[in-house]
Amino acid sequence: MSDGEKHGFFIKAIDERHFEIGVPVRREPWSLIPENFVRVFCNVLGERVRQEELLKAGKFNWSCANVHYKRPLSGEMSTIAPESKLAVLAEEIGEVSRIVCDSLPDEGVLDRKKLREELVQVAAVCVAWCEALDAEATP
Numbered sequence: 484m485s486d487g488e489k490h491g492f493f494i495k496a497i498d499e500r501h502f503e504i505g506v507p508v509r510r511e512p513w514s515l516i517p518e519n520f521v522r523v524f525c526n527v528l529g530e531r532v533r534q535e536e537l538l539k540a541g542k543f544n545w546s547c548a549n550v551h552y553k554r555p556l557s558g559e560m561s562t563i564a565p566e567s568k569l570a571v572l573a574e575e576i577g578e579v580s581r582i583v584c585d586s587l588p589d590e591g592v593l594d595r596k597k598l599r600e601e602l603v604q605v606a607a608v609c610v611a612w613c614e615a616l617d618a619e620a621t622p
């Protein structure tokens with residue numbers, strides 16, 4: 484799929500989703516959205532899917548998109564505290580910090596590819612957390 488096709492696909496998906504969930508569609512001048520924007524959001528979407536796959540595979544007990552989780556030993560349902568989600572986000576930001584700090588003049592060259600990957604992971608955690616906030620707000 485070319486970047487142009489991805490752009491069209493992304494815009495169509497937003498339009499259809501707005502319609503589906505009953506959110507009034509604000510007709511944007513979609514053509515003004517740069518393709519780099521779409522590429523980044525596609526990467527963030529891919530990272531969100533990867534997080535859900537890891538969750539399903541049992542790599543962790545909850546993701547920031549969850550409101551509750553099942554305690555492994557007792558089986559009781561618990562609310563995931565905001566400070567727990569903050570720890571996940573801070574860990575991801577810490578990885579960004581590490582890449583930047585490692586590139587300080589005395590240390591070496593900035594690994595832009597790795598930095599971008601980590602920034603996408605930060606964004607995906609933020610998206611997941613927003614999903615949980617929306618889920619909590621939904622009656």
Ligand SMILES: [Mg+2]
Pocket residue numbers: 575578601604
């Ligand atoms: Mg990371």
